[in-house]
Amino acid sequence: MPVWTSERTINTRRVRPLLFLLCLFPAAALVWSIAAGKLGANPLEEIRDSTGIWTLRFLLITLAVTPLRRLTKWHDIIKIRRMLGLFSFFYATLHFISYVWLDQFFALSDMIKDLTKRPFIMAGYASFVALIPLAVTSTRKWILRLGGEYWQLLHRLVYLSAAAGVLHYFWRVKLDVRRPILYGIVLTVLLILRVFHKMLANSSSRDPRTGLRPEY
């Protein structure tokens, strides 16, 4: 028996403005640190690294929404998924800008060389580019235009983005791979939960009373 029912859980409408501000906090803290000169010895690297790590964190948080909904039966939580996904894209964009600006200083030929030569950079690009169509089609209009099924199919690109992001992080470090591996484990767990769910849904019979598959 589920402990929570959708009637008893929190309505996300009240939570959303607060969550929005919370999601903005890492960016605001970064801007404040830049203005206050509190970024330490290597501010450019700090900006690149922090925008990158927050992209990955937001991707994983976004990917945690569906398993959390299934576990807690807090179905309304799905309404904050779009916001979290868009914040992933927001931080990914900041990270991309920090690469173009603060790493390459807009040297186009250097960037092309970087992209064609280095798997580390390729993984980063892949992770970012895969998010673009998802951000574009995040509106209600686009869901209707594509139809739920196609929309869902397209949005599976988020798995590719997250996996490429973890790989990018893994290749970023010189020797100490503890943190990239931790992110990899979290992503793996989130993906395994989905596989389990699918297997359960396929194997279990329909509910005798409603005649429906126990989707949730």
Add this chain to the structure above:
Amino acid sequence: MLIQRASNILPSEITPERVYRNRREFLKAAILAPLAGAGQATGSTDKVTPYEYATTYNNYYEFGTDRSDPSKNSGKFQVKPWTVSVEGLVKKPARYDLDDLLKGFPMEDRVYRMRCVERWSMVIPWRGVPLASLIRKLEPLPSAKYVEFKAVFAKDQMPGQRSRSFGGGLDWPYTESLRLDEAMNPLTLFATGIYGKPLPNQNGAPLRLVTPWKYGFKGIKAIVAIRFVDNQPVSSWMKAWPEAYGFYANVNPSVDHPRWSQVREERIGEAGNALSSLLGQGIHNTLMFNGYGEQVAQMYAGLDLRKNY
């Protein structure tokens, strides 16, 4: 038994006291003159990196892989007494107390650029002994072609040596090596101080190597052994990742690291504030041999530096 002999040195050969007392200025002038030339050639105006950054932003995996780790974790590291053993193809292999080893050598002050393989750089005022003069005193055998340096292995004091993950899993103790002529190059320094002070632990106390035309990881810290050998040794970083870290590790903007290009570098602490660093202040084009080509390029004549990175 005491054997005494009258001195056969002529009074005219003895350095006048006035000159002797000014020896440091004399040596400084002699050494800095070519360096000043190099500075002009590159058009750089090297501003010394703030002490705070040079002592809190360090790569010293024995104390942790994060660059803020060494200053946090090295406070209790014991550097006294310190023994350095001289081994291998040398006339008198022996173990020296550090003070005895360096006794009699005038300390010199050198301001060098330091370029890390990770694309950042600093400008650091070192104090130390030119390695060439020490090597001359140690008298390596003619068969000696390389000098290998070994850093301390002190698991109980160095958390990075205890834990694979904390210290990045390098093969401890850290080792580095130079060709004998590189070790004897006038730029090569055995440093015991920075900014006019004894070396802080996080910067490699009590004794470290400084080779300003090479990437920073060549500058092995907390040296406990100097070994003269006839074959090219394999250093810790070469073992860890041979495609990225070669024997020479000369600063070279045309040879990429597998993960990044080496054409530019960020000069730590040069931009007045973070905003001006956003506008590119502090970004430098990396120079061949870190701008010290005049002093070192002749050692690599005929050597393909793309292959011998």
